[in-house]
Amino acid sequence: MQDETYVDGLPNPIEAVLFDKDGTLLDFxxxxxxxxxxxxxxxxxxxxxxxxxxxxxxxxxxxxxxxxxxxxxxxxxxxxxxxxxxxxxxxxxxxxxxxxxxxxxxxxxxxxxxxxxxxxxxxxxxRPACPLPGVQEFLEQCRSEGVAMGVVTADDTPSAIKHLQWMGLDSFFDVVIGTDLVERGKPFPDMLLLACERLGVSVQHTVVIGDTDGDMEMARTAGAGYRIGIGEPGKIRLADRTIQSFHELLNGGLNR
Known part of the structure; x- marks a missing residue:
């Protein structure tokens, strides 16, 4: 049986992690x-x-x-x-x-x-798409723990899928939602809600990782359980936690 994954204060295990693409998964x-x-x-x-x-x-x-x-x-x-x-x-x-x-x-x-x-x-x-340090390792960790994963991006869906394919990361994601699939893009909650619906997971037990307050506002208004910003401390004001690298989330780091 796989270990269940928890994060600060969430009463139930994490069901899904949703990622922004540009500046989060790849080098912007x-x-x-x-x-x-x-x-x-x-x-x-x-x-x-x-x-x-x-x-x-x-x-x-x-x-x-x-x-x-x-x-x-x-x-x-x-x-x-x-x-x-x-x-x-x-x-x-x-x-x-x-x-x-x-x-x-x-x-x-x-x-x-x-x-x-x-x-x-x-x-x-x-094809100038390059994953940020620690991204692939963190995706592999999430997959090994049975956590569903998706991408919610301001880019159009076909372009987003193509960029993920260029990096060899597309197979990690069960859903990719671009702005073209919803009526309102970020910072509105539409993409996140659609991703959770397609994944069949609870928004409240979903973690969102992104590099802007637009990502964090989308997560907040949707009612996501936890918001992680990636970037310099203090620049992403609406995050519950800010990291500078995915290496901080490896080996159980998501739980701290």
């Missing part, structure tokens, strides 16, 4: 830094061919990203659009900047979609 900057650089560089080049420009100083304000001296993304604001927004919201923000630069709204929409399509081709070629 490695993945979305590559994508952001592709999109924004292409976007600036396309504006330039039309005699238009966007101020380089404005780049961090577009999606809430940090950049090095060469303009490459090297970090992100966990409160920003890229970290917490849906893909449609991210597209809309960039479209607005195209409009601000002098395009019509229609022209900006077309340009953004073309830039995104080219970036997706680059992503398919390079």
């Amino acid at each position: 900057t490695g993945m979305w830094g590559f994508w952001t650089d592709c999109v924004l560089n292409d976007f600036r080049d396309q504006l330039a061919t039309r005699g238009l420009r966007i101020n380089t100083d404005e780049l961090p304000q577009i999606w809430g990203t940090f950049h090095d001296e060469q303009g490459r993304m090297n970090g992100y604001d966990v409160r920003g659009p890229l970290a917490m927004g849906t893909m449609d919201e991210v597209y809309a923000v960039l479209t607005w900047h195209g409009y601000r630069a002098g395009l019509s709204w229609a022209e900006a929409k077309i340009m953004v979609r073309e830039c995104l399509a080219r970036a997706e081709e680059e992503m398919e070629q390079h």
Whole structure:
């Protein structure tokens, strides 16, 4: 018989762990830094061919990203659009900047979609998805303890599944829920509730792990039993507990 898994104060064993994807299971900057650089560089080049420009100083304000001296993304604001927004919201923000630069709204929409399509081709070629340290070991631990697992992500479901496949992690998850499957994405509870329904588990005995307060607010409003933030201490204010690495959850660490 497998050991039952408990966590701080929950009266019954944990039935499921639900994970955010980007910044939780995979290295956010490695993945979305590559994508952001592709999109924004292409976007600036396309504006330039039309005699238009966007101020380089404005780049961090577009999606809430940090950049090095060469303009490459090297970090992100966990409160920003890229970290917490849906893909449609991210597209809309960039479209607005195209409009601000002098395009019509229609022209900006077309340009953004073309830039995104080219970036997706680059992503398919390079597959820059890398799991965070300790992720696979923790997933194996949860599976060995009979805990159901799922992914709830602001990304679209097909893209999320593809990224998990790139990392060889897709077989760990019984359900993957993206924003496209619900009426409201994070921070609303819809994705978490749908995941629990499909898993056949109780929300109250589910642990949610994510890297933003959007993840934590989703868990709180849904009534999840426990919220774990992954990141620097103090940055994820709504978490019951914050870890800096999945190594802290290995070998019974989930129980502390």
